[in-house]
Amino acid sequence: MDKKESFEQAHQSESAQKMCKDGNLNKQKRRMLLKGTAALPVVMTLYSGAALARSSNITGEAGDVGDAVFVDESSPKLLCVYWNEKLDNGAYDLGDTPGYTLITDPPINPLTDDPATVLTKKNAQLEECHRIGGIMISGAAFTSIAAKSGAFDGLMNL
Amino acid sequence: MRWLSNNFHSLLIADWEDEYTVFQPDSGKTHFLNRMSMQMLSFLDQHPASSAEVCSYLSREFERETNQNFQDSIEKILYHFDALGLIRKEN
Numbered sequence: 001m002d003k004k005e006s007f008e009q010a011h012q013s014e015s016a017q018k019m020c021k022d023g024n025l026n027k028q029k030r031r032m033l034l035k036g037t038a039a040l041p042v043v044m045t046l047y048s049g050a051a052l053a054r055s056s057n058i059t060g061e062a063g064d065v066g067d068a069v070f071v072d073e074s075s076p077k078l079l080c081v082y083w084n085e086k087l088d089n090g091a092y093d094l095g096d097t098p099g100y101t102l103i104t105d106p107p108i109n110p111l112t113d114d115p116a117t118v119l120t121k122k123n124a125q126l127e128e129c130h131r132i133g134g135i136m137i138s139g140a141a142f143t144s145i146a147a148k149s150g151a152f153d154g155l156m157n158l
Numbered sequence: 159m160r161w162l163s164n165n166f167h168s169l170l171i172a173d174w175e176d177e178y179t180v181f182q183p184d185s186g187k188t189h190f191l192n193r194m195s196m197q198m199l200s201f202l203d204q205h206p207a208s209s210a211e212v213c214s215y216l217s218r219e220f221e222r223e224t225n226q227n228f229q230d231s232i233e234k235i236l237y238h239f240d241a242l243g244l245i246r247k248e249n
Contacts, residue, residue, distance in 0.1 A: 039222055041195040041235045045242060046188040 057094040057145045058087070061135040065122045068136035071155055075109065077102040078122065079155070080129035081137050092135055098151045103128050160248040161212070161236055163203040169244075171196075185243055194220060195235065199244060206248045209233050 062068045070076035082099040083092035103125040108118055126136055137145070146152045170181040178196045180189040191199070194216060201207065201215055213232050217224045239245040 039194070039220060040228070040231050041198055041216075042190075042192040043195045043235060043238060043242075044190040046190070 057096070057098055057149060057151075058091050059094065059137055059141040059145065060091045062138040062141070065119070065126050065136065067138045068122075068126070069139055069142045070122070071102055073110070075104075075107060076118075076122070077104050077108075078125040078129055078136060079142065079152075080125075080132065080134035082134050094145065094151075097149050098145060100152065101132070101134065160206040160208050161202055161240070161245050162206040162248050163199055164243055164246045166199065166203040166244075182242070182244065187242070189242065189244070198232075198235065199239070202245050209236055212236065 065078075069079040071079055080101050080103050081094060082101075084095040085093040087093060105128060106121045106124050108121045108125075110118060113121065129136060142152065165184060168183055170183070172179045176193045178191045178193075180191055180196075180199075181187075182189065197216065197219055198212055201212065207215070209229070209232055213224050213229050216222075216232065217228070222228070236245065240247070
């Protein structure tokens with residue numbers, strides 16, 4: 001091991017020790033607070049993320065039409081989801097059981113349309129979705145909402 | 159005004175040597191309490207009490223004198239417990 005490596009290892013070890021010491025200090029402070037060293041009542045609450053997530057279907061619009069959900073590979077149709085409320089942070093509350101429609105116009109034929117045309121048509125479908133008051137959602141949001149609400153069960157037959 | 163515990167029997171309480179984790183099924187929340195907070199909840203489960211009575215009970219239990227700061231802290235925690243649904247006002 002050369003000098004530089006040795007110095008780096010020693011430095012990393014010092015940093016790790018400091019972090020560990022800082023962590024222990026915080027832990028000690030927290031324990032002191034809870035144990036009533038301050039002789040005052042203390043209550044801290046952990047909010048259940050799962051409970052919050054269950055309360056509604058909140059999602060953002062997919063960032064790009066390439067991330068959006070299209071149904072039916074032979075003739076892709078954009079899954080256009082209706083929202084109940086637009087939140088201050090830009091996310092959408094889709095409600096307990098989100099409503100949706102499939103955008104069919106303009107029709108896309110992956111066999112005859114070249115990739116640029118497919119993209120143009122997908123963007124046109126997105127415009128139509130926005131026009132009727134819907135949003136596109138990502139595959140991840142689709143999976144999460146489908147599992148929680150069963151809202152997209154009707155799509156499983158397509 | 160008097161306070162009393164709310165659904166105390168439904169709470170799942172674990173004792174970690176004077177620290178307590180309290181799971182509240184009604185809200186799905188988990189609370190971390192120190193001994194004094196737990197004593198407050200337990201006291202209010204046994205009988206309704208005003209904030210002054212809670213103060214007086216805690217000062218006896220923890221052998222400390224009450225002062226305005228202490229009373230204010232108790233009052234604050236009582237309202238916090240109320241907001242969390244752990245206690246309620248007596249009708």
